[in-house]
Amino acid sequence: MSDGAAGTDTAVAADDAGAGDGGAARPGPPAWLLGVGPLVLLAGLLFALFRFGPLGLFDEAFPPVEELTIERIWFPGPGVMKVAVVNGGPEAVTIAQLAVDDAVWSHELDGERTIGRLERRVITVPYPWVEGEPHQVVLITNTGVTFDAGVDVATTAPPVGGRYLGAFALLGMYVGVLPVLLGLLWLPFLRRIERRWVDFFMALTVGLLVFLGVDALLEAFEVAGEVPGAFQGTGLLLMGALGTPLAVNALGRARRNPDGTAAPFQLALLVALAIGLHNLGEGLAIGGAYASGAIALGAFLVVGFLVHNTTEGLAIVAPLARESISIAPLVALGLLAGVPTILGAWIGGFSSSPIAVTLFLAIGAGAVAQVVIELARFFGRRAESGLTAPLNAAGLLLGLAVMYLTGLLVTG
Amino acid sequence: MSDKSGDRGMSRRNLLRAGAVGAAGVAVGGAARALQQGASPEQLQGAAQLVSSHGHVASNDAVGDIQPGGFDPTAFLTDFDYGRVSTLADGRTLREYDMVAIDEDIEVAPGVWFPAWTYNGQVPGPTIRCTEGDRLRVNFRNAGSHPHTIHFHGTHPAEADGVFEIVEPGGSYTYEFDAEPFGLHLYHCHAIPLKRHIHKGLYGTFIVDPPGGREPARELVMVMNGFDTNFDGSNEIYAVNTVGFHYQRHPIKLALNELVRVYLVNLTEFDLINSLHMHGNMFRLYRTGTDLERSELTDTVTLCQGERAVLEFSYRFPGRFMFHAHQSEFAELGWMAMFDVSGEEAPVV
Numbered sequence: 001m002s003d004g005a006a007g008t009d010t011a012v013a014a015d016d017a018g019a020g021d022g023g024a025a026r027p028g029p030p031a032w033l034l035g036v037g038p039l040v041l042l043a044g045l046l047f048a049l050f051r052f053g054p055l056g057l058f059d060e061a062f063p064p065v066e067e068l069t070i071e072r073i074w075f076p077g078p079g080v081m082k083v084a085v086v087n088g089g090p091e092a093v094t095i096a097q098l099a100v101d102d103a104v105w106s107h108e109l110d111g112e113r114t115i116g117r118l119e120r121r122v123i124t125v126p127y128p129w130v131e132g133e134p135h136q137v138v139l140i141t142n143t144g145v146t147f148d149a150g151v152d153v154a155t156t157a158p159p160v161g162g163r164y165l166g167a168f169a170l171l172g173m174y175v176g177v178l179p180v181l182l183g184l185l186w187l188p189f190l191r192r193i194e195r196r197w198v199d200f201f202m203a204l205t206v207g208l209l210v211f212l213g214v215d216a217l218l219e220a221f222e223v224a225g226e227v228p229g230a231f232q233g234t235g236l237l238l239m240g241a242l243g244t245p246l247a248v249n250a251l252g253r254a255r256r257n258p259d260g261t262a263a264p265f266q267l268a269l270l271v272a273l274a275i276g277l278h279n280l281g282e283g284l285a286i287g288g289a290y291a292s293g294a295i296a297l298g299a300f301l302v303v304g305f306l307v308h309n310t311t312e313g314l315a316i317v318a319p320l321a322r323e324s325i326s327i328a329p330l331v332a333l334g335l336l337a338g339v340p341t342i343l344g345a346w347i348g349g350f351s352s353s354p355i356a357v358t359l360f361l362a363i364g365a366g367a368v369a370q371v372v373i374e375l376a377r378f379f380g381r382r383a384e385s386g387l388t389a390p391l392n393a394a395g396l397l398l399g400l401a402v403m404y405l406t407g408l409l410v411t412g
Numbered sequence: 413m414s415d416k417s418g419d420r421g422m423s424r425r426n427l428l429r430a431g432a433v434g435a436a437g438v439a440v441g442g443a444a445r446a447l448q449q450g451a452s453p454e455q456l457q458g459a460a461q462l463v464s465s466h467g468h469v470a471s472n473d474a475v476g477d478i479q480p481g482g483f484d485p486t487a488f489l490t491d492f493d494y495g496r497v498s499t500l501a502d503g504r505t506l507r508e509y510d511m512v513a514i515d516e517d518i519e520v521a522p523g524v525w526f527p528a529w530t531y532n533g534q535v536p537g538p539t540i541r542c543t544e545g546d547r548l549r550v551n552f553r554n555a556g557s558h559p560h561t562i563h564f565h566g567t568h569p570a571e572a573d574g575v576f577e578i579v580e581p582g583g584s585y586t587y588e589f590d591a592e593p594f595g596l597h598l599y600h601c602h603a604i605p606l607k608r609h610i611h612k613g614l615y616g617t618f619i620v621d622p623p624g625g626r627e628p629a630r631e632l633v634m635v636m637n638g639f640d641t642n643f644d645g646s647n648e649i650y651a652v653n654t655v656g657f658h659y660q661r662h663p664i665k666l667a668l669n670e671l672v673r674v675y676l677v678n679l680t681e682f683d684l685i686n687s688l689h690m691h692g693n694m695f696r697l698y699r700t701g702t703d704l705e706r707s708e709l710t711d712t713v714t715l716c717q718g719e720r721a722v723l724e725f726s727y728r729f730p731g732r733f734m735f736h737a738h739q740s741e742f743a744e745l746g747w748m749a750m751f752d753v754s755g756e757e758a759p760v761v
Binding site: 103125126127 | 471472473474476521642644648649656744746
């Protein structure tokens with residue numbers, strides 16, 4: 001490190017250069033080399049750690065840490081079950097045997113029995129599973145460690161095909177698209193009422209959205225716990241929940257009112273987008289539950305989602321109460337909010353993993369948060385009727401209550 | 413792990429969970445490129461199997477086979493250790509045995525390894541055999557990492573009981589006693605914690621023949637045991653003679669009308685009882701083997717931990733006959749086996 005002083009000089013020089021925009025003229029190594037230098041040293045450090053470091057001592061002292069996550073269990077047809085496994089741990093893991101319902105069973109992997117870090121396998125088990133009953137799978141590794149997972153209700157997985165794509169699309173239409181469009185029909189009503197009542201419904205929208213956002217966030221946290229360790233469920237959640245409002249905000253900067261609030265249409269667009277992302281997560285849940293037989297247990301779930309989602313249409317049209325808008329863009333807003341339900345149902349019905357669900361739910365929560373911020377700004381600029389004004393506060397609380405009450409239909 | 417929501421209805425959260433985890437989707441093209449080959453015919457030769465409507469061969473069996481060259485359950489069946497024989501001054505027979513406690517990884521099902529504590533590197537330990545009245549000298553050396561002993565069942569002085577004379581790693585001890593009474597006994601480590609020392613594999617069969625012996629027969633040693641491979645207090649794998657499904661995959665060959673005598677010992681840990689049920693036949697049961705009169709004629713015997721029995725039978729019909737624990741769970745987790753009775757009469761002994 002004899003040239004340490006020279007390095008300091010260079011750093012100072014670079015600062016000067018930044019101000020004067022003439023850095024290229026300075027003597028010394030080029031900037032890219034200074035950028036890459038630490039990386040080269042880092043590589044050397046890593047080499048030294050693995051070559052000479054004390055890691056070997058710990059390797060000898062402790063058995064390998066094995067971590068397998070059973071991501072999905074599904075039943076393509078009678079007498080066959082499939083198990084998707086991911087190695088989210090630091091070490092390779094070898095699956096030696098597999099037991100279903102406390103019986104060691106013949107099976108086959110779509111690759112080596114040893115699963116490397118972040119690798120994934122699908123195991124085919126010819127097992128006479130029983131429609132409508134629970135089944136439990138245990139993987140036994142070569143060191144005798146076990147990993148288990150189960151399904152509560154076994155049912156034949158829908159094959160990818162026109163019939164099931166159509167069925168899931170229809171399901172998405174019923175629980176996502178149509179209720180939202182139905183909710184849009186409140187627009188003429190909103191146009192007839194006084195300004196303060198429009199504000200009331202705007203505040204109600206805030207309540208609806210806060211509820212949706214918190215709900216999505218909690219669900220994301222729950223599913224994140226099931227994401228294989230290396231894929232960092234919490235990390236996915238943060239990226240979705242924080243990244244989405246940042247991105248939406250950055251995109252939305254282009255068109256704003258002079259006072260800094262979003263234009264009404266833009267606000268409605270944001271609401272629709274946020275609800276759409278939220279509904280994508282909802283679609284995932286519905287598709288996955290349907291495919292695993294859960295939703296088939298009660299049509300009331302579909303009814304619950306349907307009623308619940310009608311309020312989302314109201315949220316979209318509330319900012320447009322004083323705007324003139326033709327039918328086409330209005331319908332487009334409704335579709336933006338509703339159609340993701342169908343996409344979600346497809347993904348959830350034919351393949352879904354905790355990784356995807358966590359990310360989508362977090363994105364939904366982040367989008368909702370962004371809209372709530374926009375709406376709060378909107379109210380903040382109107383001193384005479386802020387969110388804490390009695391009527392508006394009542395609206396917000398009513399929004400929460402409406403979500404809570406319609407949610408009862410879903411939670412049964 | 414599984415969320416037993418049952419009839420409680422399904423919350424939105426559970427619904428999401430179901431969508432994410434318990435879920436069913438479909439593997440793209442999975443149903444189409446369904447597994448055709450299944451297990452090889454050799455692997456399935458003894459297995460209970462069925463063919464699903466998709467043409468898959470389903471079987472309640474392990475995949476693969478144990479490594480060759482290690483412990484061989486088939487050889488173990490008939491491997492009796494009579495010790496080093498000499499004659500004492502009073503004319504009695506002295507039998508000397510060397511026993512070493514060794515830490516050793518053993519294969520308890522194909523590809524599944526268990527960090528065992530063993531006598532002489534094997535689980536179960538060697539089958540010690542002698543005749544009533546013989547003098548036994550067992551030289552025990554502890555080459556393992558924990559204190560161990562050998563506790564023999566039967567009648568003997570206190571200092572040969574293997575309970576209070578704990579042998580530390582690197583230490584040794586000699587047990588000396590007379591073999592009595594005749595019957596089917598066992599031996600195991602009696603160091604504490606007892607449950608762990610037994611479950612880890614420190615046990616074996618101890619046969620004391622009656623003076624004059626028993627009727628000539630094809631004799632087999634079967635130790636019912638189990639292995640808690642993930643150390644959660646219940647067994648993942650059950651077996652006779654350690655390797656789950658071994659005699660299902662490698663049926664024990666018997667001859668027609670041949671007299672067969674099974675020395676059956678229960679050394680299953682964590683489960684109170686174990687059992688043996690034989691198909692297509694009945695056996696004469698001699699409880700503990702300490703009497704030459706049969707106790708009953710049956711096809712199922714149930715033994716508590718540490719209990720044992722001698723079974724005698726001969727097959728009148730050729731073919732494959734299962735024998736297994738009548739606890740279905742144990743059977744399906746490995747304690748499932750086969751006799752393969754040939755059409756040939758046994759040569760006269």
